[in-house]
Amino acid sequence: MTRLFHVPLSPFCRKVRLTLAEKKIEVELIEERFWEQSPEFLRRNPAGKVPVLKYENRLLSESQAICEYLDEVHPNPPLFPRSPADRFEVRRLCSWFDDKFHHEVTANLLYERVNKKLTGQGYPESRNVKTGAQKIKYHLDYMGWLLDQRRWLAGDAMTLADFAAAAHLSCLDYISDVDWNRNANVKDWYAKIKSRPSFRAILADQVPGFPPPSHYADLDF
């Protein structure tokens, strides 16, 4: 049985969940209090991070490596285009979201507001929250600019880059930190990806102590 050790509001776990769901790979989700770094968990992943995927008796970690692997062993539907130049653009944007967006936005908003409380690290630092709220505007504008030229973020087909971006934005939307009125292109794009069957489980997530806003699961937000 395929098992994913995860937390609901991790963009990296969500990227893997979306990939598994698009590929129609059934998975049992197991919530992992990774911050406690239990010896059992560290045996599963010495890096001490989620997601960890148990797949055909191997334990896989690092979300990008997992998603690329799943795309190679389950090529349909493809999450990467064919040409090396187009594949480059998918990987560039995955890094953009998982590195730059993560560092500038997700860490400053989600980790300050939610993870600190969940892991007993105290209160949000308002300076960081302010930085995150400022930086997300630039990122939404950049996405809007890309979507002016393309149907999906990395080109004319949906790819892993869309899942990487939607994974971050959906976590932030859970705490009402995305201004969907800022850019019509981005809102249209998110409406498209949000209505996919692969997104349903993510829209049903509930984190104790943090009820989602009503628009979170609404396809007409």
Place this chain on the structure above:
Amino acid sequence: MTRLFHVPLSPFCRKVRLTLAEKKIEVELIEERFWEQSPEFLRRNPAGKVPVLKYENRLLSESQAICEYLDEVHPNPPLFPRSPADRFEVRRLCSWFDDKFHHEVTANLLYERVNKKLTGQGYPESRNVKTGAQKIKYHLDYMGWLLDQRRWLAGDAMTLADFAAAAHLSCLDYISDVDWNRNANVKDWYAKIKSRPSFRAILADQVPGFPPPSHYADLDF
């Protein structure tokens, strides 16, 4: 003409330089004071980071995406194995070094000791340096454990994972922050990779104000 905008002591730039050199792609190196975020540089890469590779009139950023692209368009010598499971392991280890090692070691040692001075951000924070010096031991032990079972980090062939690791370690070795006596496997592995022709340019790097120690370029260190 292929051009790489880089800084000499960036592990991400070095990973790309090693890949270019293994593939025998000639490149003109241009040092980029990326921290000044000049408008011209931000046009080349809106993420504001090095490396940026100008290749066949396209501007490519994000080191992992660049290296995967170069391996797809110049497949020889291959930097990835054939099987999806083996490819997964290469990507997992690239993320291990570029994310975990980078965050725990490179940022605490190299960025504190060198980048802060180069970019006018003051003096090293001794607490961070201490953390980095502590954490590198664990990483060297982990590498040693991997190399107990394999000839190279990700398996029996040299791959991009070896370049990712060697890129970080060579930057740290430039400031004498690697204890090569800690693990014989790691020392043997580094001796092998250090003696490759693709490594020569990196061993000739000189950063004004930071002369390298004599063992840095010595193949018999």
